[in-house]
Amino acid sequence: MKYSPNHYAKAFCAAVAEHPHQENKFIKNFADLIIKNGNQHQGSKILAATEKILHETHGTKKITFISARPLKSLHTSFRHFLHAHDTIEEKTDATLIGGVKMIMNDALQFDGTLKRKVEKLFSDQ
Amino acid sequence: MSHEIIEKLKKEIEGFTDDPKWESVGRVTEAGDGIVKFTGLRTAMSQELLTIETDGGPRRAVALSLEEETVGALLLDDAADVKAGDTVKGTGEVLSIEVGPAMIGRVIDPLGAPLDGKGPIFKEGDERKRYLLENPSPGVLEREPVDTPLHTGILAVDSMIPIGRGQRELIIGDRQTGKTAVALDAILNQKNDGTRKTPICVYVAIGQKEAKIARIVALLEKAGAMKYTVVVSAPGSSPASAWYLAPFAGCAVGEYFRDKGDDALVVYDDLSKHAWGYRQISLLLRRPPGREAYPGDIFYLHSRLLERAARLSKEKGGGSLTALPIIETQLGDITAYVPTNVISITDGQIYLESNLFYQGVRPAVNVGLSVSRVGSAAQTKAMKKSASGLKLALSQFRELQAFVQFASDVDEATRAKIRRGQVITEILKQDDQQPLPFEQQVVLLYVTLQDAFNHLDPSEVKAAKDSFMDTIEKLHEDDILKPIREVNDIKPEVEARIKKAMENIKTT
Numbered sequence: 001m002k003y004s005p006n007h008y009a010k011a012f013c014a015a016v017a018e019h020p021h022q023e024n025k026f027i028k029n030f031a032d033l034i035i036k037n038g039n040q041h042q043g044s045k046i047l048a049a050t051e052k053i054l055h056e057t058h059g060t061k062k063i064t065f066i067s068a069r070p071l072k073s074l075h076t077s078f079r080h081f082l083h084a085h086d087t088i089e090e091k092t093d094a095t096l097i098g099g100v101k102m103i104m105n106d107a108l109q110f111d112g113t114l115k116r117k118v119e120k121l122f123s124d125q
Numbered sequence: 126m127s128h129e130i131i132e133k134l135k136k137e138i139e140g141f142t143d144d145p146k147w148e149s150v151g152r153v154t155e156a157g158d159g160i161v162k163f164t165g166l167r168t169a170m171s172q173e174l175l176t177i178e179t180d181g182g183p184r185r186a187v188a189l190s191l192e193e194e195t196v197g198a199l200l201l202d203d204a205a206d207v208k209a210g211d212t213v214k215g216t217g218e219v220l221s222i223e224v225g226p227a228m229i230g231r232v233i234d235p236l237g238a239p240l241d242g243k244g245p246i247f248k249e250g251d252e253r254k255r256y257l258l259e260n261p262s263p264g265v266l267e268r269e270p271v272d273t274p275l276h277t278g279i280l281a282v283d284s285m286i287p288i289g290r291g292q293r294e295l296i297i298g299d300r301q302t303g304k305t306a307v308a309l310d311a312i313l314n315q316k317n318d319g320t321r322k323t324p325i326c327v328y329v330a331i332g333q334k335e336a337k338i339a340r341i342v343a344l345l346e347k348a349g350a351m352k353y354t355v356v357v358s359a360p361g362s363s364p365a366s367a368w369y370l371a372p373f374a375g376c377a378v379g380e381y382f383r384d385k386g387d388d389a390l391v392v393y394d395d396l397s398k399h400a401w402g403y404r405q406i407s408l409l410l411r412r413p414p415g416r417e418a419y420p421g422d423i424f425y426l427h428s429r430l431l432e433r434a435a436r437l438s439k440e441k442g443g444g445s446l447t448a449l450p451i452i453e454t455q456l457g458d459i460t461a462y463v464p465t466n467v468i469s470i471t472d473g474q475i476y477l478e479s480n481l482f483y484q485g486v487r488p489a490v491n492v493g494l495s496v497s498r499v500g501s502a503a504q505t506k507a508m509k510k511s512a513s514g515l516k517l518a519l520s521q522f523r524e525l526q527a528f529v530q531f532a533s534d535v536d537e538a539t540r541a542k543i544r545r546g547q548v549i550t551e552i553l554k555q556d557d558q559q560p561l562p563f564e565q566q567v568v569l570l571y572v573t574l575q576d577a578f579n580h581l582d583p584s585e586v587k588a589a590k591d592s593f594m595d596t597i598e599k600l601h602e603d604d605i606l607k608p609i610r611e612v613n614d615i616k617p618e619v620e621a622r623i624k625k626a627m628e629n630i631k632t633t
Contacts, residue, residue, distance in 0.1 A: 006194050045154065095180070107165040109150040109212065121141050 005042050008034065009049035013057060055087075055105060062087040064103040068096045068113070151213035153177065154195065159204050159364045160409040161186055162195045163213045169196050172259055174216045181206035186213070187220050187366075190410045197410040199366045201236060222374050224381040225253035229325060232342055232356040235370035240358055241342075256381055258373040262432035269438045271472075273321065274503045275390065275447050278314030278560020279307060281490045281553045284512035284570055285519075286475055289503025290324065290388050291436025291445040295467055297452045297459060298477030303488050304451045306557050307475060308392040309341065311449060313348050314560035315390070320610055324388035324447070326354040329375035332368050332398030335360045344558065368402030376433050379446045383435075386442035391434070395451035396427060400463045417462050424466045431470050459494075473497035487554060492519050505613035508563065511571040515549065518574070522546020541579075548578045551586035564609040568597055571615070572627045593629070601626060 012030050016023050034040060055062055060083055065071075070092055082088070098114035151166030161177065169175070175186045175198055184207055190197030200207060222237040225247060232241040239246050247253050271289035288294045288311075296304045312326045328345075330338045338358050345351045355378050359371035372393045379389040393399065400423060407420035415421045427450075434448035450471065452464050457479065459468065468474055473496045481489035501509050521542050535543070552573045555561065561569070569590065572578070577593075578586050597605060601622065608619050615623070 103150065103212075105165075106152045107149060107167065108147050109214075110145060110147050112145050116145070117141070117143055120143065121137060 003037065003039065005045040005049040008039070008046045009053050012050055013053045017057070051087075052105070058085060060085040060087070062089065062105055064089045064091060064106075066091045066093050066096065066101040066103070066113075068092065068094055068098050071100070148214060151196065153207065153209050153211040153213060156204070156207040156209060156211075158409050159200050159366055160406070161198050161200060161207055161213075163198065164195055166196060166213055166215055169215055170219065172219045174218050174220050176214045176216060177207055178212045178214070179206035179208070189406070190412070199369070199406060200364070201366055201370075204364070220258045220370070221255045222258060222377050223247065223253050224256050224378050225251055227251045227253070228355045228378060229353060230351045230355070232338075232358055233374075234363075235357060235359055235367050235374040237374070254381060256377040258370060258377055259429075260377065260380060260433060262429065263435045263437060263441070267435075267438055267441050269436050269443075270502065271436050271445075271499045272502055273388075273436075273445070274505060274508075274563070275311070275324065275388075276314055276318050276563045276566075277307065277311035278317060278562065278566075279310055279488055279490075280555055280561060280566050280569065281488055281492065282307070282475060283504075283563060283566055284508065285492055285516050286473065286490070286495045286497045287499070287501065287504045287508070288447065288449075288473075288497060289436075289499045290447050291434065292473070292497070292499050292503065293431050293434050293448040293450065293471040294497060295450050295452060295471040295474040296477070297454060297464060297468070297474050298489070299454055299457055299479045302477040302479055302482050303557075304453070304477055305341070305394055307477070307488055308394060308449050308451060309344065310558065310560045311390065312345065312354060312392065313350050313558060314562070315353065316349060317560060317562040320613075322388050323353050324390045324445075325379070325382045326350070327357060327375045327379045327389065327391040328354060329357045329359075329371050329391065329393050331359050331371050331393065331395060332361050332402065333394065335362065348558070365402040365405045368398060369406055372396065372399055372430055376430060376446075376448075380433060383437065383444040383446040384442060386444045388445045388447070390447045390449065393430075393448065393450040395453050396467060397451075397453045397463060400426070419462060423463065424470075427463075427467055428470050431467075472499055485554070486550060487557075490553075492516065493523060505563065505567075507567045507609050507613055507615050508570075510615055511567045511574070514574055515570065518542075518545055518549055522549070544579055545576065547583045548581070548586055549573060551583050552578065552590055554587070562606075562610075564606045565594060565597065567609050567615065568605060568623055569594060571620075571623055575624070575627060577627045593626075596629070597626060 012026065015026050034043065034046060051062065063082065063086065065088065096113040096115045099112045101113050102110045149166055149168050151163040153161050153163045155162040169188045169191060171188060171191055173188045175188055177184045177186055184203065185201040186198040187201060188196050188198045227247050231239055231243065231246055233246065234240055237246065271291040273290045275288045275290045276283050277288060282288065296307050298304050312328065315323050315326060328341065338360055342356055345354055357371050357375040357378065359367035375391050375393065379391040382389040400419065403423065403426055404419050408414060408418065412420045431448055431450060434446045436445040437443060450467060452467050454461065454464055476491045476494040477489045478491045481491060522545065525539060525543050552569065572593065578589055581589055605619055605622050609615060
């Protein structure tokens with residue numbers, strides 16, 4: 001039977017929720033199960049789905065910062081706005097020219113990049 | 126010059142205001158074959174226009190499948206740059222097209238962009254409006270019965286399968302039987318109908334060869350029909366999204382004129398390819414396939430499109446939208462899935478048969494299987510009078526056709542019926558792109574059913590007919606054709622003149 005990444009993620013999160021003290025053992029079993037079912041190629045999707053469900057369950061957030069160049073103090077600057085279990089990810093994308101884009105839980109975005117401003121400037125003409 | 130440009134840019138930059146906000150976004154998880162699937166963007170609406178931010182710039186898509194965890198969308202632009210991980214934003218707008226009188230004479234794509242190289246459709250100050258591609262159809266109380274004829278200029282159709290303004294009449298047949306020719310003649314003839322409003326015609330080309338579309342546009346231009354025609358083009362080289370959206374775009378253009386109180390005619394050429402395109406999209410969206418691998422809502426696809434053709438009540442402006450959908454059958458099978466669907470939706474069909482075509486009967490209309498459910502309600506009094514008995518004569522001839530080869534062995538009455546049927550068959554033959562104005566059809570049918578040509582050999586009928594009609598056109602415009610055209614009836618004095626003119630045929 002074919003399982004979608006969401007099926008795997010929901011099953012794993014439900015198992016961990018029922019037996020939180022066996023989390024490490026379940027992580028290993030989870031990985032073995034994916035390999036046994038031949039779904040390794042969906043690994044990244046399964047991981048993303050699991051992360052999403054865990055964030056939803058615990059009420060935590062995943063914030064992705066994308067900037068044109070690596071920003072040294074970004075992590076520490078925003079840390080005190082977030083909860084202890086929130087995840088921060090930093091990426092660089094030179095095409096943004098300058099500024100920062102923040103994406104929360106892959107669902108909300110705040111785009112303060114220079115690229116967006118230039119695009120808006122030319123589209124308003 | 127460069128100083129002016131710099132100053133202009135400087136002003137734009139100084140006056141630029143920015144107000145970034147938190148926006149709901151999605152992330153592409155799968156992209157390919159013109160379809161994208163993304164997660165997030167929980168506020169996406171069905172048919173909402175989306176923007177996908179790719180490395181090559183923004184790309185447009187329309188949300189089609191709203192599933193539990195993902196949304197399936199159809200790409201409207203070039204799919205090459207879209208990849209997994211790209212951001213998707215909603216626009217809050219449902220897919221629509223800008224329509225207006227400036228579209229007349231233009232060739233556009235299903236999203237309203239011009240394809241004819243004549244520049245933008247709309248200029249500053251042009252009247253225009255945004256029409257949804259998926260507009261709801263008019264309700265029962267907003268409609269009126271169909272009672273105004275839409276003359277196609279084709280004798281066999283206008284006499285026995287009359288079409289009215291606001292009707293849906295299907296043109297169905299195998300490939301190369303003249304379906305497009307019938308539709309084009311209907312468009313060309315609209316300028317011949319001087320006493321009624323010329324309907325705005327919309328020709329929707331779905332999945333056709335670009336050379337064929339170019340030929341059709343050239344034909345319409347040469348005949349002066351582009352003065353009241355819009356062409357919506359989704360050629361074979363365009364993606365399935367264009368094939369799927371083209372009929373809805375054409376309908377939206379027609380609806381604009383309908384809602385203004387004008388008459389409009391939309392030709393969908395053809396809906397079989399439209400069904401194929403929708404099947405492709407549905408299969409790629411992993412919707413469960415049904416009969417012949419079509420999705421379960423293939424009937425609804427065409428019914429909601431064709432229900433938008435209507436004759437509106439006077440309170441709603443009195444306009445009309447007539448639809449001529451075309452369906453291509455395989456090996457004459459009108460019992461297949463999509464043909465039977467569309468036959469049950471429309472108000473009649475014109476069935477074109479390959480056998481008749483090869484026998485030289487063109488237009489190859491099978492009068493027995495063709496029907497117009499509106500019928501004589503959409504015929505003028507003149508046409509009703511002159512065509513009365515035509516269908517009966519032809520059906521009697523069809524029954525006796527097996528005896529044609531043994532004509533010398535049958536009784537006089539049977540021989541007379543056979544001869545009459547052969548003559549009528551010859552009279553009903555008509556060249557391509559030669560639509561006949563309705564008043565000329567009335568005169569021709571009148572003299573035919575008065576047996577004016579029965580003394581001639583079937584091979585001589587065409588020449589006699591052409592000569593007679595030439596005479597009528599040149600010598601009797603004011604005393605025969607004009608009165609019929611103006612009052613839509615044959616008055617006794619006009620009838621007398623026709624009988625007198627008819628005597629010349631019998632003496633030749």
